Amino acid sequence: MSAKETKTSKAKPRKEKDLQDKKRPGAWQVIAMPLLAVLTGLLVGAIVIVVTDARVIAAYRNFFQDPLGAIGLTFQTILVAYGALFSGALGSPERIFLAFERLFTTGETDGLVRAFWPLSESLVAATPYMLAGLAVAIGFKAGLFNIGAEGQFLMGALGSAWIGYTFHLPWYLHLPLALLGGAVAGALWAAVPGYLKATTGAHEVVNTIMMNWISFRLSDWLLNGPMKATGYRPITPVVDSTATLPRFFPDPIRLNLGFIVALAAAALVYWLLFKTTFGFEVRAVGTNPDASKYAGINVPRNIVLVMMLSGALAGLGGATQVLGVDHWVGQGFSAGYGFDSIAIALLGKSHPVGVILSALLWGALRNGATRMQSMAGIPIDIISIIQGLVIVFIAAPVIIRWLYRIRTLETEKVVLTRGWGK
């Protein structure tokens, strides 16, 4: 271990010299590192797919009789799986080409709709990810780790659904009110751990997780009781059409106004973080709470506000999913959004633009994975495995640098949270 230590201490002067360069030689890495992290995650995912495939294992048992067959089957398995992932996420290029050909020859648009359906579904999937990812990202900026986005997402969905089916208003009132309801429900749900953190120092990681479990139980109760639609299934009534987010294209394509809402929210967060005093304070608290305190920033107030803003974004994510896609809430509605949003925020380096890009990527992966499950029989949970790996690679860039022999050019250190109650 001591040998390693001397190596890093030797590397230090070089690092400082590089920092003095005005050109920022490592700028390309801002894009390359996350992409490499995802790529490496997918590679490891491929290994997992292969080693858990009974046919491939059987082929390797007879490796010496038919080595080429075993290797061929390995690559074929990966190709089938990731091929399904790709075409499920973006559509098959062949079909898109054929559809355009049909359009120009016969003027038919049916094929075009079907060819672009996977891509549009990826955008639909990306919409809530953008908002939930922004929620986690804004927390990171203030040094808060909101792993309760899932609960806030669920409460937002329930809030907007309730407004959506209870009130009967013209659309120009109903839709904004329903969206607002989702944001407020999420904000209130996140305000609890935020307040506890600000006043007692109780760590938000534990409290937001507890709030998640409470929200699951609460929604179980609501869906079986006060918010249950007539019928035997534990789901809410369908929201009024006046509260739904309008869709851009005719039916199978579900891309809706929610996508624009998410982009607008990202723009708003960008403005808030980088162009306002509030945003400056948030970032100051996130970088150094002690210094911020002595500079006169009200740190507890900041913590509560950021948590509420974070919860509002996650709640809005839930609202767009209800009002734009599902139109009702059922059990397990929010499953996975919390952890996904953490991966997205980390992947996007907590920057609104980065979050949009990584949410698009994530939406495509998740959407493609459903097809991979149905076509290649690979459980969709493979995405969670890849996700955990991506987070590790993002948090520990050393691994990626070592794997791909990339030199350290910038001082990068991901410090997002602090210990208990500090």
Add this chain to the structure above:
Amino acid sequence: MAMTSARPFIKSRLLPGLLLFLAGAVIYLLFGSGVDWSQQATFGLNPTGRTEALVIPDLTLPVKASVVVLSLVAVFLGAWQMARGIRSSGLAVGLVAFAFVAAFLLWATKDNSFSLVGMLSSSLVRATPIALAALCGVISERAAVVNIGIEGILLISAQTAVIVGTKSGNLYVALIAAILVGGLVGAFHALMAVKFKVDQIVSGVAINIFAVGATSFVSSRFLEKDINGLNNSGTFPTISVPLLSKIPVLGPVLFENNIIVFLMMILVVVLHVVLFYTPWGLRTRAVGEHPKAADTLGVNVFLTRYVNVILGGMIAGLGGAYFTIGAVGRFDEVMTAGKGFIGLAAMIFGKWTPFGAFAASLLFGFADSLQVKLQILGIPIPSEFLLMAPYIVTMVVLAGVVGSAMAPAADGVPYEKN
């Protein structure tokens, strides 16, 4: 104690005293006012089913009179607070909380019977994985490594245990496998935290996400297709300690359990001794409080952290094994349901000591088993709300205690040697 001005007196004496009065009134109004004097509650002091304990008569209490006594406890505490001032506010809050829960139980059991021994016993059993998670937290954080990934370790080793147990047909092999896998995940976290100096909370969350994904993947790819061949291990038998299990009430609660519960109780004691009475414990604590000083004195900071986090992972692995081979003999997706996080709260509540963490875990175990028993009693509260109890208790406890609890000074801070 001279009263220099009225304001501190009001704030420090009168207000808490009045609050205690109020608590007494609330206890009576909620649980005593609607009850008839003649109603009684029976608390079973003998375990149901086969037991070695001596049989003693059950405890039958008049509900209303008992609730009145309990509310008077709070009122008495309030009066004491106003007249003399209570030094330990924690004790007062604890007593009132106890009175509240006891009164609630009396009210819920009116005209009914309720096995107190069964409840205490299930509290201990339900506290087991929480306590093991908390002990994992204690040993890691005493060496200044925050481990949020305990939940993930529980999940992975729970699945490992059931698969190895079913495949090998030997639960002890399964237990060892679970412990080793827990240690392996711990080693990964240590590598990330100590060597790569990654944000420890991010690394822990990555472990949690990976664990959810990996176990669900294995579940839907293998376990669901071959339940009897992979996911049906059976559970450890109950062991009765000779003689000790004959003690009424305590015997069946403490000395009639399966091996994981016993191991947990032994670990609490062992960890306490190791942490506070051995050179290794002293080094661990030094590394947690002031790594630079420890380093100067020749303690290998990195090695200490590696060993502690790996040992912690093994303890959590034991906790994970409880879920499957210690309780139901089967793995369900995401079956740990936040127990790892509740364990962390128990660790904080127990002020980073093994005994404290154990006591806090018992509290959470009690809240958890209370929820189950109340559903059986059929009280008019929706079961979903009762299921929230452990999580709400966790939040209340964290909020009440964190301000005064001191984490090891270097907790969560990577050590840079230079």
